[in-house]
Amino acid sequence: MSETTAAEEAPRVAAALCAILLPVYERIERVAATVAATPAPPGEWTESDLAPVQERIVASIVEDDALVGMGFVPAPLVIAGQERAMMWWQRNDGRTTRLRLNFDRSSIDVYDYVEMEWFQQPAAGRARVAMGPYVDYSGSELYIVTTAVPVLVDGRFVGVTGADLLFGELERRLVDVLRKEPFEAVIVNAERRVIAANSPRWVLGTRLAAAPEVGRAEGGIVYAAVEPLLPGMGWVLGLVVAEEGAKNVG
Incomplete structure (x- = not known):
């Protein structure tokens, strides 16, 4: 998957998440x-x-x-x-x-x-x-x-x-959307805490050093696409192009 594909996919995933919120x-x-x-x-x-x-x-x-x-x-x-x-x-x-x-x-x-x-x-x-x-x-x-x-x-x-x-229950609904994605994906709140993810790269509740940003490298993670969720809510979706075999949604 290319970064362009991730950028195109992010708004669709965000829309599905917003339909829950x-x-x-x-x-x-x-x-x-x-x-x-x-x-x-x-x-x-x-x-x-x-x-x-x-x-x-x-x-x-x-x-x-x-x-x-x-x-x-x-x-x-x-x-x-x-x-x-x-x-x-x-x-x-x-x-x-x-x-x-x-x-x-x-x-x-x-x-x-x-x-x-x-x-x-x-x-x-x-x-x-x-x-x-x-x-x-x-x-x-x-x-x-x-x-x-x-x-x-x-x-x-x-x-x-x-x-x-x-x-x-909220996390279950969000993860149901994320686990269908070919990308590693994470939802982060306004305090930079991990709300939901489809990959073991992120631990639920962990506070990230910085909010997800396209191209930002953090702990070996480079975000290919970042999309805000509902306006004013402060939650964002980050997509990462996973290495082969890295994704594990459980």
């Missing part, structure tokens, strides 16, 4: 749109006002087996009478339940989501965020990826909507 963002963007359409100014909303948002979340979380959490996380003081609030639901063993956490900042076990990157990055203007994989010790205690998008009302940031994905 995009529905997650479409769901949380619909939740965000439902929040933004809620009457009354943010700061005067009550949870009763946001009942349609809750209905959207509960209906959406059961649409994909990879989803284990979903919700709306408002900015401070957006919900009347509550400095912090979290409208988040989890799915476990076929049951959907609301997550209840401690937001009392004077408490030793406070959960201050305002300090979390999945909240801070959308607040800073990033359109799509994907954090992890990591173990969700404060919620599901599962190994997950958290996705999030900002919620804006008249240009004002009022919180994020997000979803937690079971990483094992």
